[in-house]
Amino acid sequence: MRAEVRSDKAGPFLPVIENATGQSPVLLVCEHASNALPAPWGNLGLSPDQTRAHIAWDPGALGLARGLAQRLDATLIHAPVSRLIYDCNRAPDMPGAMPIRSEVHDIPGNAAISAAERLARTQAVYLPWANGLHNLIAARIAQGRRPVIVTIHSFTPIYHGRPRAVEFGIIHDADPTLARSILAASPQTGLNAQLNEPYSAADDVTHTLRLHATPYGLQNAMLEIRNDLIADPQAEAAMADRLAPVLAAALHAAKAAA
Template sequence: MTLAEAAPETFPAVIENAGAESRFVLVCEHASHRIPEAWGDLGLSRQQRLAHVAWDPGALGLSRGLARRLGAVLVHAPVSRLVYDCNRAPDQPGAMAEQSEMHEIPGNRGLCTKERAARTAAVYTPFHADLRAEIVRRIALGLAPVLVTVHSFTPIWHGVPREVEFGIIHDRDASLARAVLAESRGTGLVCGLNEPYSAADDVTHTLRLQALPYGLANVMLEIRNDLIATPEAEEAMADRLAPVLERALASLSTPAMAG
């Protein structure tokens, strides 16, 4: 019996520091490489299941470091993006990718519509319902949430080294992203706006779904994963980036002085 034929187990979002009063809501959609038993190993080796193809190494540790420094709530997904990528809409091929980077994903090949619907119901729907509930609760409390999604990317892509170290990505609302870029001067990081990805690559789904409908300030952060490869490096990066986010938000909240 497949998961599509059984009553599916669901995998709700993990919410940490729910009582936080900071405006920041941190989100880590690719926090986990866990593949629940219902999906076996998706036909992948152990090495593949621990590699970037299955999750964003360092992103959860960095997110937790930022949450501590900012006094922020953190919402993260408990399942590998290879089962379902919570930063992709259900109609996007990348939601249950048959190939990711240079890796074939045998367990995702030729999925029937029932299986796709079952995975969506098990992973995507509860994750985004829980995230939305947290955002709406904070709106009701008058906290004016600011959505920040945290990701990591590989130093080399299809054999080409990436010089950018800190990517700052926006969808239709570029205000917070541009403020983060401006405040990143002095961090020692090679920064890029809409690098190494942009909204044109369909990487801003969570921002579109959860922030834009409410008019919330939002930004997607991408950190090169060799810079957050250890717990110590994650903490050091959190030390660098937490003040950047605080200053960026403050700059949006401060009216520009008349010339």
């Protein structure tokens, strides 16, 4: 049975900005930070286990992003609701923005939403997010502080029944400079690091970079960490300890190459 999607107005749900005065050029972005399913949408017909699973958010990504922000003195911006309500790393015309199926899970509350409901979600979640991120970037540029955009994600160790050996994925949009610098510095982490794995721009996962970094010519990369490696606060902190020096070294190398 499909869960009813109510048409009550909701939001706007504003992005959360932490360490706004951070002095690092890095601007950390976490689009899938939350699994919150607020009214009027409720649980979209999903079980509690499903709403805690990767389909609803990127487990560990926010904790890791916060750890990196602290270690780098970087500003962090993150989305406040589940990607099942609206995936802030997807454009409004993309099916994955409000998916009817994620991995092996049907999303009953997204099965037959109207154009009016799609617009309502876009106005409540995506537009405040996109405008908030753009405003943050534009303000930094106006101050002569061109930011380096780094988005933080996590991925499942098993996908459609197949184990994933990669532990640290580094993805780029049009400009590979920063991603390649991160990959070059990654051996110190001891992780199985790969470029454009387990996803790439060809999978339409770089919407944030394509919209907010590429048009301004900003250095950018998307980091994907296998979520079994950041499964609790201690693991998130340990991973932040591993990755912060890599980002610092990559920034230095990318700046020298520019």
